[in-house]
Amino acid sequence: MIEKALRGNSRYWGWIGFLFIVIFVGFLFYLRQFGYGLGITGLNRDVTWGLYIAQFTFLVGVAASAVMVVLPYYLHDFKAFGKITILGETLAIASVVMCGTFIFVDMGQPLRIPNVFIFPSPNSLMFWDTIALGGYLVLNVIISINVIASEKKGTPPPGWIKPIILLSIPWAISIHTVTAFLYSGLAARPFWMTAILAPRFLASAFSGGPALLLLLVFLLRKFTRFDPGREPIQKLGLIITYAMTINVFFVLMEIFTAFYSGIPEHLDHFKFLYVGLHGNTTLVPWMWVSSILAVISLVLLYIPKTRNNETVLGLACVTVFVSIWIEKGLGMVITGFVPNPLGEVTRYWPTFTETMITIGVYAIGALIVTIFYKATLSIRGEVSV
Amino acid sequence: MTIDRRKFIKTAGLASLAGLVGKNVLGQDVSEVIEPGAFDRLAGLQSPLQAQRWAMAVDIKKCENQHDCTKCIDACHLVHNVPEFDNPKDEIKWIWKEPFEHAFHEQENEFQKTELIHSTPLLFCNHCDNPPCVSVCPTRATWKREDGIVMMDWHRCIGCRYCMAGCPYGSRSFNWRDPRPFIKNLQRDYPTRMRGVVEKCTFCDERLALGMLPACVEACDAGALVFGDLEDPEADIRKLLNDNFSIRRKPGLGTQPEIYYIVS
Numbered sequence: 001m002i003e004k005a006l007r008g009n010s011r012y013w014g015w016i017g018f019l020f021i022v023i024f025v026g027f028l029f030y031l032r033q034f035g036y037g038l039g040i041t042g043l044n045r046d047v048t049w050g051l052y053i054a055q056f057t058f059l060v061g062v063a064a065s066a067v068m069v070v071l072p073y074y075l076h077d078f079k080a081f082g083k084i085t086i087l088g089e090t091l092a093i094a095s096v097v098m099c100g101t102f103i104f105v106d107m108g109q110p111l112r113i114p115n116v117f118i119f120p121s122p123n124s125l126m127f128w129d130t131i132a133l134g135g136y137l138v139l140n141v142i143i144s145i146n147v148i149a150s151e152k153k154g155t156p157p158p159g160w161i162k163p164i165i166l167l168s169i170p171w172a173i174s175i176h177t178v179t180a181f182l183y184s185g186l187a188a189r190p191f192w193m194t195a196i197l198a199p200r201f202l203a204s205a206f207s208g209g210p211a212l213l214l215l216l217v218f219l220l221r222k223f224t225r226f227d228p229g230r231e232p233i234q235k236l237g238l239i240i241t242y243a244m245t246i247n248v249f250f251v252l253m254e255i256f257t258a259f260y261s262g263i264p265e266h267l268d269h270f271k272f273l274y275v276g277l278h279g280n281t282t283l284v285p286w287m288w289v290s291s292i293l294a295v296i297s298l299v300l301l302y303i304p305k306t307r308n309n310e311t312v313l314g315l316a317c318v319t320v321f322v323s324i325w326i327e328k329g330l331g332m333v334i335t336g337f338v339p340n341p342l343g344e345v346t347r348y349w350p351t352f353t354e355t356m357i358t359i360g361v362y363a364i365g366a367l368i369v370t371i372f373y374k375a376t377l378s379i380r381g382e383v384s385v
Numbered sequence: 386m387t388i389d390r391r392k393f394i395k396t397a398g399l400a401s402l403a404g405l406v407g408k409n410v411l412g413q414d415v416s417e418v419i420e421p422g423a424f425d426r427l428a429g430l431q432s433p434l435q436a437q438r439w440a441m442a443v444d445i446k447k448c449e450n451q452h453d454c455t456k457c458i459d460a461c462h463l464v465h466n467v468p469e470f471d472n473p474k475d476e477i478k479w480i481w482k483e484p485f486e487h488a489f490h491e492q493e494n495e496f497q498k499t500e501l502i503h504s505t506p507l508l509f510c511n512h513c514d515n516p517p518c519v520s521v522c523p524t525r526a527t528w529k530r531e532d533g534i535v536m537m538d539w540h541r542c543i544g545c546r547y548c549m550a551g552c553p554y555g556s557r558s559f560n561w562r563d564p565r566p567f568i569k570n571l572q573r574d575y576p577t578r579m580r581g582v583v584e585k586c587t588f589c590d591e592r593l594a595l596g597m598l599p600a601c602v603e604a605c606d607a608g609a610l611v612f613g614d615l616e617d618p619e620a621d622i623r624k625l626l627n628d629n630f631s632i633r634r635k636p637g638l639g640t641q642p643e644i645y646y647i648v649s
Contacts, residue, residue: 039474106545
């Protein structure tokens with residue numbers, strides 16, 4: 001399987017080379033952080049988690065969203081997803097690897113991470129999240145490798161893989177639920193301490209993840225002979241429409257509860273997000289862009305004429321993805337710390353080093369996705385080399 | 386006081402050692418070189434301070450009367466090798482002063498006693514009975530002792546900062562960079578920390594073990610800090626809390642902080 005990824009045309013190698021350079025640059029910046037400490041980031045005593053943990057959270061969602069193609073295909077035998085299911089599963093692998101890497105780069109003493117296993121602490125949600133994500137990675141690696149291998153042999157996947165695939169469905173839900181519990185169980189952070197956090201995470205995951213998958217499908221179709229046909233694209237578009245609707249609905253519920261109750265410790269966080277707090281408006285323009293994009297995406301997705309037009313659908317996917325990335329990959333984590341439990345507002349914004357490390361980690365994910373997609377498409381004869 | 390076998394042997398051994406080196410190689414008298422009571426403490430003759438439930442009472446009025454006094458903070462930060470940074474981004478603090486409206490966020494009101502509303506109460510780790518930081522720690526690098534002290538193992542901490550997200554009091558600090566160059570006056574009898582770990586007040590567990598009160602309590606001449614065992618009906622802190630009105634930070638969270646603020 002892997003040998004298929006080791007052959008390709010010059011455009012393929014150019015892309016791989018580019019990713020390696022980005023990863024290497026990210027690694028060099030990480031060495032700086034490793035030597036100096038996390039003080040090289042924008043983090044501080046009040047805002048102790050930032051870009052890294054936010055990307056982790058966002059990507060757990062992308063990983064979980066594979067279930068949106070796995071479930072229809074394997075549970076309901078929805079044949080049209082036959083060509084894209086493996087793309088979703090391998091995207092999940094890349095996402096979990098990025099999640100782990102973001103956790104690694106966020107640790108103050110990364111070399112002590114084995115302590116999590118040496119001193120297992122069932123009290124801590126982080127312990128359970130490690131198990132959930134680790135398990136999900138193993139499941140998806142087993143599934144993907146076997147499915148790709150059987151495609152190569154031209155046989156249906158072995159029978160024993162079916163129960164593992166079915167297990168991966170609730171497991172996908174669990175990874176994002178446990179990740180939400182990581183936040184929603186903290187009495188110290190009223191912004192996160194909401195029972196709707198896990199459902200909200202799932203809704204944003206099931207819209208943002210498939211939107212990314214659909215964009216990747218469009219890219220593959222443009223650059224290779226891969227063509228899943230019209231039906232799966234339209235179905236995925238419909239899934240995104242429903243999930244995005246639920247996501248926006250949940251956000252509005254949060255906003256209603258905070259503003260109508262008027263309890264300052266809840267309200268202040270939302271003020272920080274949408275109007276600024278104590279003169280700090282760091283996230284305000286971002287959140288408004290996110291909100292406007294969400295509205296645009298829903299309009300584009302609701303009208304059958306625009307949703308059925310694949311160019312417009314692609315545009316809608318971009319708006320969904322960017323809107324959710326801002327909401328989850330920027331707003332969700334930082335705002336939990338602003339204001340802090342003492343009511344103080346401290347500014348946080350990622351530094352250049354932090355941003356470069358983040359881009360480097362994303363490049364690792366892109367590399368994994370590329371390798372898996374290349375192997376799959378080569379086996380199917382959908383790329384020339 | 387009964388002396389058990391172990392203590393007797395230790396005492397006898399140390400006594401003979403002291404006898405042997407009555408005058409050291411430089412001809413100095415040992416008593417001038419070794420601090421008074423050191424042998425006693427080593428021998429365990431000065432027994433450690435023990436309790437079932439350690440707690441601290443802070444008398445805001447007595448503390449405020451000292452105006453810009455920072456003796457307790459200075460003493461704590463000195464004995465614990467707490468680094469001093471000149472920017473708030475890297476800041477590490479075990480004890481600090483915070484305006485009342487922040488210290489008692491959402492417990493303040495516009496027409497409160499002027500002296501209270503303008504006060505800057507001292508903040509510590511609250512050594513909660515139900516510490517959220519302990520629940521969230523993925524390596525049990527922070528834990529609660531039987532006597533209620535919330536401890537911290539800097540050698541096990543992986544620096545994930547989940548405890549900082551979980552603490553409702555902002556009591557924990559993280560070493561964003563190597564703290565050692567920023568320690569003004571290095572104390573050799575207390576460890577320094579490295580970058581990438583969390584630290585906080587430990588009610589001076591190392592001093593209690595040697596029979597000494599916490600450094601901040603000892604440093605306060607105003608008597609604004611009273612430390613003791615809440616399970617001991619005769620303890621000063623019990624009488625103080627019985628006779629005065631006290632408040633705690635964020636009482637609604639169920640953490641049961643063990644720092645009491647006397648506001649009467």
